[in-house]
Amino acid sequence: MSSGGADLATVDGALGADSPLPRDNGELVFDEPWQGRALGMGVVAIDRAGAPWPDFRRHLASAIAARVTSDAESPATAYYSAWLDALEALLAERGLLD
């Protein structure tokens, strides 16, 4: 897609059932504005870096598993924190953060 990023259905498909975007009755859930931007940032950066979505999915699954969950943290906050971890790991792996 020319505007720089996969469409939402593609992202849903790429993430699969193990680490889906947080939703409430279909609506994407963001508890704070940075979470929506983190999603957009990931989609654009993955596209421009030419990174395969399965690689990102793998990093996201590890990041979610590695995070220490806190009761004070909402599910969306936990998810998008892991999303940032995964994005950094993916880009670092490709030598783009050196």
Add this chain to the structure above:
Amino acid sequence: MDRAARSMGELSGAGLTDAHDHHHPRPTSAVELRARALEALLAERGLVSTDAIDAVVELYENDVGPQNGAKVVARAWVDGAYRARLLSDSNRAIAELGFGGAEGDNMVVVANGPTVHNMVVCTLCSCYPWPVLGLPPTWYKSPPYRARAVSEPRAVLREFGVELSKDVEIRVWDSSAEVRYLVLPMRPDATQGWSEDRLAAIVTRDCMIGTALPSALEPAMS
């Protein structure tokens, strides 16, 4: 399109304001600072731009729609075997086209016919088959629709511009977290020979909730 309270567009706007008149400046969290720092770094490396992120945010806001459901209906209109599968095992037939997942898992498709009209409501809240229909319209979530669709469906349909003859039975289906219904409308007679794509373009969201009937008049913008 209907925008729900927590949509991205609203959140990505200017500073946060709570429901009252006064502002509570929220301390910037560590993770938010980290997100900003990463965005700045990626922008410097040419991997993102504010405009591109904004474009994705806007796209996602408008992306969810009833197109998937319309494709399911159009397929059922042109392919009798698919229609039979869709009515007997809706989840599997919808998955054949690559749709479904999460909250759309337990779908039941109900077919309109010459003497039966189906309409869908969620009397408890707003359960909705979003993987095929996108986000629910505001009226679907409104208490009057939720109550009146059950108590006086014919009057509600009339308000939506759907006038059914007295001998058409109206069946109202109450969606829940367990089962979400999708209406398979009747194919308009004047669409013989149309392609699947052309058919899908006339299947509106409301047709699949059962509050409208498809019309062979094509939308101006398609």
